[in-house]
Amino acid sequence: MDIEIVTLPCGPLETNAYLIVDGDRALLIDAPPESFLAVLDELERRHARLERIVITHTHWDHIVDAAKLRRETGAPIAAHPEAVPRLEQPRSLLTPLPFAIEPAPPDELLDDGDTLSFGPLHFQIIHTPGHTPEQISLYESTRRWFFGGDTLFPGGYGRVDLPGSSMEQTVQTLRRLLQLPDEVIVFPGHGPTTTIGHERPWIEQLVSQWR
């Protein structure tokens, strides 16, 4: 059976949780609000065990159910070193939230250049700051899959008008993504997939204006 990518848009911002399933084991990328039952349901249906929870960045809509999922499944949480303070003390962004965010300090750290292996897959960790300082992306070069959190969307990048975000870092990150092949499929933190090739024209234009 081939590896399956289950996309679960969850919570008020329809944040994508990605459950990657390889036979009886699974890897979760991001844990948005209301993903808890959805993830458990998918795991149960496939008789799969959750092996790890990777957090792309610490915005609340990507982390709310992480602690609960770790407790239920025993899967460790992995994130960038700069994510530690915000996972230990989560906050809302611009407006208060009607619920508390449970702290989810990571068990493992993932930094630029690290490799995260999952069955036959080997994800290269790329630090992709800009939308947030701690954001990481996971790139699987054989399959040509890129899980970028809010790094890149069809036609745009993650918003940079939030506390901690930086347009300059976004441009540097996007410049780096131009090195990826056109065929790479981008799985964003919200909405549908795209490809590097499809986004390349506007990215090239943007980064050329920022020399």
Ligand SMILES: [Zn+2]
């Ligand atoms: Zn975000």
